Amino acid sequence: MSFDCSEHLHYKLLHLTGEVDLHNSSEVRRCLLDILKQGKSVIVDFSDLKYIDSSGMATLVEGLNIANKNNLSLIIAGANGAPLQVLELTRLNQVFTIVDSVADIKE
Amino acid sequence: MNKSKLLSKKWTSCPSDLSDIRKNITDVCQQLAYSEQQTNTIVLAIDEACTNIIRYAYKDCRDGVIQIDVSTNQQQVIFKLYDFAKQVSKDCIKVKSSSPLKPGGLGVMLMQQVMDSVEFIHTKDCGGNILEMKKDLPEGD
DSSP: OEEEEEEETTEEEEEEEEEESTTTHHHHHHHHHHHHHTTOOEEEEEEEEEEEOHHHHHHHHHHHHHHHHTTOOEEEEOOOHHHHHHHHHTTGGGTSEEESOGGGOOO | OOOEEEEEEEEESOGGGHHHHHHHHHHHHHHTTOOHHHHHHHHHHHHHHHHHIIIIISTTOTTOEEEEEEEEOSSEEEEEEEEOSSOOOGGGGSOOOSOTTSSSOHHHHHHHHHSSEEEEEEOSSSOOEEEEEEEEOOOOO
16 A cells, blocks of 8 residues: 655645555554644545555544544545445445545535 | 365464455455455455454454455355454444444444354354354356
8 A cells, every 4th residue: 555645726635555454544544634633624535546444444534523623624536446335335425525536626 | 065165274463464365355256256346345344354353352463363264055155264362252243333433343334234144153162253254155147
């Protein structure tokens, strides 16, 4: 798993690649919470993510709860394949704002 | 009823082994002709079970052993996950919250949604726990 952080409009863009599981979800958590501590809204780009488990999803839920408390946004973009199935199975697709791709976010 | 063994393998309880466990379960599912979507969910359920073993049975200790046996009968594939830690409460496979926004139980919820049965078995002789999960085989042509 690797990730990189850049900017898109007024958002921080966290691009995840590969597989997120118990082995590495703490790294994603650290990065995500750092961004939110800076008071920035965040897009988590799933387009190159091949796998995410419940520890990864729990990290995103924690991030979403923090974002909501601080009037920030946490958006998931480009979910496909197994990660999209995880979002659907957990019903978290009804909780997160999900867009097809980062390019769909205009404002 | 004929039983066929497809896999019997041991891994450590180090989270870095999860990736290889997923690869082995993917191979088994492909061998059984599950669809890609079904394979994804079965792999997820096994991964979640192993994650729970690492976190709650071995308490994040990395030198434990996780053994996975996979077999089939005429209707189902049977996954048996063995650990050799202290016995844990059967409550470990109960969903703690119905809200996906509350922490805890997400992995168990996934296991129960994906599998046709999930059963926790305490071994009487050598300690440890066995988690048995069954899934109907894909329908034939």
